[in-house]
Amino acid sequence: MEIIRTVEDMRAWRRAVSKVALVPTMGNLHEGHLALVAAAHQQADKVVVSIFVNRLQFGQGEDFDAYPRTFEADCEKLRAVSVDALFFPTEAELYPRVKQDFNVEPPHIQNELCGMFRPGHFRGVATVVCKLFNIVQPDAACFGKKDYQQLHIIKAMVEDLNLPVKVVPVDIGRAEDGLALSSRNGYLTAEERAAAPRLYRNLTVMRDSLLAGNNDYAALEAAARADLEQAGLSIMWKSARADTLEIAHAGEKHLIILAAARLGKPRLIDNIEVNR
Amino acid sequence: MEIIRTVEDMRAWRRAVSKVALVPTMGNLHEGHLALVAAAHQQADKVVVSIFVNRLQFGQGEDFDAYPRTFEADCEKLRAVSVDALFFPTEAELYPRVKQDFNVEPPHIQNELCGMFRPGHFRGVATVVCKLFNIVQPDAACFGKKDYQQLHIIKAMVEDLNLPVKVVPVDIGRAEDGLALSSRNGYLTAEERAAAPRLYRNLTVMRDSLLAGNNDYAALEAAARADLEQAGLSIMWKSARADTLEIAHAGEKHLIILAAARLGKPRLIDNIEVNR
Incomplete structure (x- = not known):
């Protein structure tokens, strides 16, 4: 794996190869990122991963300096999944x-949504x-569906600015108990970690009930909220049209239920698609 | 010359050729544009011109609908200077x-500058x-130095967003009497047209005087203003650092004098570089 630190070297490397798929990351890599790499291998013969902790997307009170930097461990993981080049620029x-x-x-x-709490983030x-x-x-570039709003914004940007890149959405990587993989999970205590999978469990209950014909979304949400609050998760929901993230009307065919839950220190996010 | 109307067809054409230079225009072409095409031929083996009257850059009170559309005449001119493809998309x-x-x-x-009068334009x-x-x-892409602020903004955008394009500045095309070529010149009456070259004449006087060691910029500006107002040109100046367009300090080595003059209906712009 080539480690490339400058724009000029990255461009020179790019010119010498034909098809490239990119996985942009901020490092601190876990299995979820490696699933993005696997998806990237399906898209092109060369895979580039970027690691860059992007100060621009950190808001006031969000700790840019404390963001985990685990370069050596990241490199090892990327080599193991046959990444061709790592773009690792300085600020x-x-x-x-x-x-x-x-x-x-x-x-x-x-x-809106996560952006309400993170002005300037997107x-x-x-x-x-x-x-x-x-x-x-x-x-092509691969992005996880876990950060669904981010994926939506990047897809819309690519269309709207005519960027010549195919955006490839990748399913959420999950632990065996269903918890969506995230670097934030590392902030959970053992007790919180045990409670965390309830978030996804409730999302699947809501989805299955909607698919079975239940249309009382408010009641489903209230039941899930009660279950989650009991376990210490304070929750915010939004169900939206999957394509635009606008308010879903009753009977919407392609829904996304977006959830954000505060559990101890971190704010966990997860979501589930409902295609009726 | 291939006439291409869709993004998809443009991309397909692009994939089949190696080096391309672009000249973006809003049509209504004159000799100044053809000088950009000539510069583009120096940059790449294929030259693409785009014609698109861009609603986004027209402000309130600026007449998008009345902007001259002269497609057939434009095509004829572009064929005569061996343009390879014309990108002519619909809105x-x-x-x-x-x-x-x-x-x-x-x-x-x-x-700032022209932007003061045209919010949202840039x-x-x-x-x-x-x-x-x-x-x-x-x-590569070629832009005229006449729209110096536009050229500055595009150069800065390319650097700042890392766009993989070389921006090529092209000298101002001028009529024999010195008037900078512009589609706006078409709005001048015969009398105004006769007065218009005074703008450039005064710019050259200012430049030559500065090069000869005169440092009383305010006096130079006042003298030029008096001459221009006599001829019916109401003038705004700014002398700036050529690289940043920030305020020039005394003794600045690379100056640009930017001028905008209202003459009858149109607002004419021109500028001159002073390298000491």
């Missing part, structure tokens, strides 16, 4: 003027992903 | 959702140029 390489002057400004969805995500696309020039 | 092709949701947001310079320019770059994927 000075991606933000040479310190301040990013030109930003990709997403529409209002950036301030602008920072969109901008760095646009930069990474321009540097690596991948044919 | 529905570039803005399929009508509203452009994701915008490239330039920094504060977008609201956001619209940056966004459509970013889209055109993503669609045509040129190796």
